Amino acid sequence: MPSSLVLSPENEALLTHTARVSKDLLQLPGPDFLDRCFVPGSRTPQVLRSLGAIYSHGRLGGTGYLSILPVDQGIEHTAGSAFGPNPMYFDPENILRLAVEGGCNAVTTTFGTFGAVARKYAHKIPFIVKINHNELLTYPNKFDQVLFGSVRQAWDLGATAVGATVYFGSAESNRQIKEITAAFEEAHALGMATVLWCYTRNNSFKTAEKDYHVAADLTGQANHLGVTMGADIIKQKSPETNGGFTALKFGKTFPAMYEQLSSDHPIDLTRYQVLNCYAGRIGLVNSGGESHGAGDLEAALKSAIINKRAGGQGLISGRKAFQRPFAEGVDVLHAIQDIYLNPAITLA
Structure with a gap:
């Protein structure tokens, strides 16, 4: 980590936590991750x-860790709210430039963005085409x-992978599960990798006291x-609480889920998410979250430390990078990557 980067006391404190679930139960990130976890399986x-193209690219190439730039908010939110803080990103080429200069393993964005600049950048950075949206x-x-398009369209754009979201818990989740499972089967048949946004979504998951959309037990099951x-890579929001099943009084639970396999500590909550990714055999990348301005860097570093120490494989961080001046966005991406490159930040 650059000597100029000083962690806050809160983030420093994360470096000493001992996880409740031993790392010995997990398949951990590393240069041989694909050989250990994918070669024995069914992937072609x-x-x-x-x-290999994704895991080998960028500043984290060859480490088993991932730094991915996601920019789908122009559809998922609105283009004005996403790009209003920095209008240069209305031009799709600047999204690709940020991912390249930011040293990312891959960039994930929409059919429209890739369609505008695919020939110029397909050989410079792996593409993850997001095929569905809200x-x-x-x-x-x-x-x-x-x-918003087909798997074959993504392949024609030069995609290395396709990405999709399922809103687990929503009224439409059964259709989405069937639809995206079939899409991922087609993507694998064409030789592409797959990334799934495993989000929970139901108005009943948010109560007056807590938002259980980010509960470790609900998000962990979504990962599973x-x-x-x-999915070859799982994207999930960072957990902020636990006990969604018990508070909402649905689903199946076992006391050890809360008493032995997790705690209130964010590293333990995230490790439970990793555990549900088949004990880390499928990599977990956590969301970088929205931009709040001045505190974005410390917040991003906190998320990276938690993810890394929990056994995750990286961050997929967008708004904290592209909703600020270009050079500052590059710096934020590099600072996140430096957490994963720093051998002093170890697995909890």
């Missing part, structure tokens, strides 16, 4: 080559993810379902 040589122009808004659907 073409898919392995695509995964758009907010429908009124009243609803929680649904719909396909996502791996079963054929």
Whole structure:
């Protein structure tokens, strides 16, 4: 880590936590991760080559860790809210430039963005094409993810992988599960890797006291379902609480889920997410979260430390990078990557 980067006392304190679940139970990130966790399985040589391209690219290439720039907020939120803080990103090429100069393993964005600049950048950085979205122009808004293009279109754009979201817990989740499982099967048949946003979404998951959309037990189960659907990489929001099943009085639980496999500490909550990714055989990348301005760097470093020490494989961080001046965005991405490159920050 650069000597100029000084962690806050709160982030420094994360470096000494001992995890409740031993790291010996996990398949940990490392240069041989694909050989250990994918070669024995069912993925074809073409898919392995695509995964190798992602894991080998950028400043974290060859480490088993991932730094991915995601920019789909122009559809998922609105273009004005996403790019208003820095209008240069209305031009799709600047998204690709940021990912390249930011040293990312890959960039994930929309059919429209890649369609505008694919020939210029397909050989410079791996593409992850996000094939479905929830758009907010429908009124009243609803929680649904719909396909905006086909897997074959993503392949034609030069995609190394396809990405998709399922809103587990929503009224439309059964259709989304079937739809994206079939899409991932087709992507694997074409030699592409797959990334799944395993988000929980249901109005009943948020109570007056807590938002259980980010509970470790609910998000952990979403991860487990996502791996079963054929995801090669799982994207999940960082957990902030636990006990969603017990508080909402649904699902199946066991006391050890809360008493032995987790705690209130963010590293333990995240390790439970990793445990549900087939004990780390499928990599967990956590969301970087929205931008709040001046405190973004410390918040991003905190997320990276928690993810790394828990056994995760990286951050997929967008708004903290592209909603600020270009050079500052590059610096934020590099600072996140430096956490994963720093051997002094070890597994808890």
